[in-house]
Amino acid sequence: MDKVALHIIARISTPFGEKFGVPRQSGLVDTAAKIVFEPPFRSVEAVRGLEGFTYLWLLWQFDRNGEKWSPTVRPPRLGGNRRLGVFATRSPFRPNPIGLSCVELEKVDFDAPDGPVLHVRGADLVDGTPIFDIKPYVPYCDARPEAKGGFTDGLASAELALDFPPALLEKVPQDKRDGLCATLRADPRPRYQDDPERVYGLVFGGQNVRFRVAVGVVTVVEVEKA
Numbered sequence: 001m002d003k004v005a006l007h008i009i010a011r012i013s014t015p016f017g018e019k020f021g022v023p024r025q026s027g028l029v030d031t032a033a034k035i036v037f038e039p040p041f042r043s044v045e046a047v048r049g050l051e052g053f054t055y056l057w058l059l060w061q062f063d064r065n066g067e068k069w070s071p072t073v074r075p076p077r078l079g080g081n082r083r084l085g086v087f088a089t090r091s092p093f094r095p096n097p098i099g100l101s102c103v104e105l106e107k108v109d110f111d112a113p114d115g116p117v118l119h120v121r122g123a124d125l126v127d128g129t130p131i132f133d134i135k136p137y138v139p140y141c142d143a144r145p146e147a148k149g150g151f152t153d154g155l156a157s158a159e160l161a162l163d164f165p166p167a168l169l170e171k172v173p174q175d176k177r178d179g180l181c182a183t184l185r186a187d188p189r190p191r192y193q194d195d196p197e198r199v200y201g202l203v204f205g206g207q208n209v210r211f212r213v214a215v216g217v218v219t220v221v222e223v224e225k226a
Contacts, residue, residue: 008130009041010118012060015179016126017226019064021188021202024077025090026058026101027122029186031179033103035118035131047116051108055137056120061130062097069095077155080192088150101125102137159185163219171223176205184211184218 014033016022023029035058037043050056072083073091086094103120110116118134162185172180188202196214203209203226210222 006132007041008038008061009133010035010037010131012036012058012120012123012125012127012129012131014123014125014127014129015176015205017203017206019126020200021183021204022126023124023183023186023188026103026124028124029179029182030121031123031182032106032175033120033123033125035120035134036114037116042114042116044110044116047108047118050105050118050134050136053105053136056103056105056118057135057137057142058099058101058103058123058125058131059133059135060099060101060125061132062092062094062099063130064126065092065097069093075151076190076192078151078191080190084151098132099125099129157187157191158216160187160213161185161217163217165220168220168223172207172209173205176207180204180207180209184209184220187213187218189213 012033012035015031023031037046069086070093071086073086073089073093074080074083075089075091078084092099101124103123106119106121108116108118162181164181164184169177183202183204189200194213196212199210199212199221201208201210206226208222208224208226209220211218211220213219
């Protein structure tokens, strides 16, 4: 079997400390992140002109996967009980563990000590995820408003209502609150789990946040340092 070598050019810093709770797709939750280049690729010249774009494509590695790939997978958005071909889904369990995300570029910080640093929003990556490549999003050829969405058409979920007691919210750093609340409203549970008594936990911004979901409301029950 032929093999090729890939270089990790950067790593991303996000509030998501583990896979559970990461948005299902990029752009669904407006959380801030930053991309820091590895020293061999930490070059101002390498990002010259990037500040003129609004969105970026990221090619990255599913580096937390412990399972081998399969020709068919069970998409959680279909309840986890219907199999589809792996190439008809965005499952992380692929022959090559490569992810693709579209993120908003807020700014390019040329003067940061480890710069240039890219400040982005809407990433669906775990903190520390390796990035293989970065490309600008080009609207005239990348946007396809007439495109069909296959099995994903009609699967967009309404946001949950959020009950976040003020005493618990105060435990979350101020700059992380909006992102955490948006993540919870987006319902981080697998679609096939709907037990109102079950307590879930996600790590966000260094905090372990525990919550329940019942009748369209996500209720935070505990916040503690991860």
